[in-house]
Amino acid sequence: MRNCSVTKFPNILRKLKHLRTVSISSNRIKGKVPEWLWSLPNLEILLLSNNFFKSFEGSKKVIVDSSVKLLDMGYNNFEGEIPLPPLSIKTFYARNNTFTGNIPLSFCNRTSLTVLDLSYNNFTGPIPQCVNDFMIVKLRKNNLEGSLPDRFNVGTSLRTIDVGENRLTGKLPRSFLNCSSLKFLSVDHNRIEDTFPFWLKALPDLQVFKLRSNKFYGPISSPDQGPLAFPELHIFEISDNNFTGSLPPSYFVNWKSPSLKINGAGTMYMAEDIGASTYDDLIDLQYKGLSMEQMGILTFYSAIDLSGNKIEGQIPESIGLLKTLIALNLSNNAFTGHIPLSLANVTELESLDLSRNQLSGTIPSGLKSLSFLAHINVSHNQLKGEIPQGTQITGQSKSSFEGNAGLCGLPLEESCFAPPTQQPKEEEEEEKEEEEVLNWRGVAIGSGPGVLLGLAIAQVIAAYKPEWLIKIMCQ
Template sequence: MRYMVASNNEFTGDIPRSLCNPRNLSFLDLSNNNFSGSVPRCLTSKSLTVLNLRDNNLERLPDIFYRSNSLKTLDVGHNHISGKLTRSLLNCTNLEVLNVESNRITDTFPFWLKALPNLQVIILRTNRFYGPISSPPNPLLFPKLHIIDISRNSFTGSLPPDYFVNWNASLVNIPQDHQRQPEYMGDSYSLGFQPSMYVANKGLHIKLEKILRTFGAIDFSGNRLEGQIPESIGLLKSLIVVDLSNNSFTGYIPSSLGKLINLESLDLSRNQLSGRIPQELATLTFLEYINISHNRLTGHIPQSTQIGGQSKSSFEGNVDLCGLPLHKDCFGERVPPTKTLTQHSEPRKQVLNWKAAAIGYAPGVLFGVAIGQMISLYKPVLFFKLFRL
């Protein structure tokens, strides 16, 4: 047996021991069931490529990956797994996707994962990870990483200015061949299996049924990160999604964000950022969503088609921010809607015109009547000739 697919059922209890020590099993999908207990130690093998156990009630993931150098995708998201992230993953030298979201894992940031040369997607969202995500002796260097989601944890500390300098080439270099057929992760997997993931994009929490190999995303939201956002983020020109919201970042919004020419979604809301919004953001032609609300920003909002099309809520909560789409000019006065001005001014204009006409018309009528009366009395013949009576 090479493929075992038993997803989307109502299986309960422990994962069957009959699946242990499979010699040729390369694909095991038990997702969306009600399995509980621990993942069996004997479950993995040298031939296993995909292990999908997400959306169950599993409580423990022991060190079982000592013989899993063929494993490319491990998804144990949405379980009840506690403890530390298993260090035996270091043996999975071909691992491309690691998804442990929505569990109860309590650990520090896994810097040791940088030893995996093929790792492209790391999803640690909604766990109990804590501590700094930067370590001066150990720069964050993943050779092929292009998606990292560590949101909704308890990471702390600040990011050094050069934090993104050593990140991989796939995020730095812009894909040149746009005519080529899109490549998705898992295209070469057995049974055509393609990993999926949830991502916060353009203000929505959506599911990517397939992960494009050129899709770049950083989500650090919902932590306790502080200090300035590193200018070096501008080096990652292939980024499509950046979410740093709900932290304690201070200082200015880095102008280098204007170099992210493929950026479609930017969320910096609910921090303590100050100063002006960089004019460079107005040059991002693909930017469909921006949210910088609830900060301490000041000055005029840069104007462009992309920024002008955003909702008012994307900028509110900044006391000294002015300009469209906020109805507040930069002199502290609220700009009334144009339609309201037209409605109020038109009736007043009509009243003034009638008054002017009346002032000019009345004396003329009286003067004409008086002259006509005099002519009819003293020169009746002339009066009859003029009016041909």
């Protein structure tokens, strides 16, 4: 009965004693969840999400005693203290309601519970210590306080933990080192004060790593000035902190850019198999100059956001090894030097923000060949010369290039009248940088199987047809 515009709870269901699954999600049902529903003897899956339920009829004890194993009551109008789930519960979704109070410690007594999603409510108090026993923990956007529990034991099955947009303090738990299955780690928009967690490089499967808007500080390059040590990352977001220092030239050499194909499970999204269903990770992305929430992360989505810090020095040419990078944001830092010519190799790039740095030189002409580039911002730097004239660049707003006294050409109003004698000098500068790019291609090849993109980038970049993207969006 999903998405059938039902306005009243279908009481006929109470006569169907053999029901195992009840799905009435995405309707317009108001009021209370009936008490008899929990007495159906064989009920295991109950989906109530996306309605207008406000409360529960009768005693909440009948919920505890029911046989339900998967309960989804998200996206409703439930308020007050959250009812305790059934003792048999394995998967519990209650996101996007207005539940208040502390998260009950009784959740720790649900020994079969593996998935707990209480995001987007008004919970207060600390995070229960038992979250180390779960596989997926989503507590995003509440009013939780205190520090993250530091009790993650060896062998824990934790794969996803999202505690972003709370009021958490303290440091990142060092016991995260024991979470060898961890793929999704998000602590963004809290008050955590710590140095960059280089020690997390021991996690072999970490794909999403978000530290945005905290009080992290210090360098983000390892003491040995080697490459970034998180080879499976898809999303690396550490913006709006107090990180300092520079990035070594080899910083991105070990980054395995995600493949542009459907994953082994036959889906195009990062998801976890939790038995009766799959769980899609939801993420808040900074993309194309906008903040957006996305349910389901494409397996091939790849983004780097270092914006809003105090990072200085040159942008490493090794960034060009990340051919399938889709979004790059280095804005509001203190980067100097030229924009890397190797960015022209990042052929899937859709969003590039280098604004508010101290970059100099010209905008590489190769950027105009990036056929997917929909957003570019290089404003408020020290760039000069003519803006490359291509559809993807000249179609941008003027504000994307303002604040560079030496820039000229569309979409700016300033025309370029460079005398012919200056042209050879600019070409000489680009040729010098091109030599550096070729050197990095050689470094990638020399790294062997540790660098998946090295051999591809060592070849001449062939014209890439965007039909794959059209097919994906039309499915």
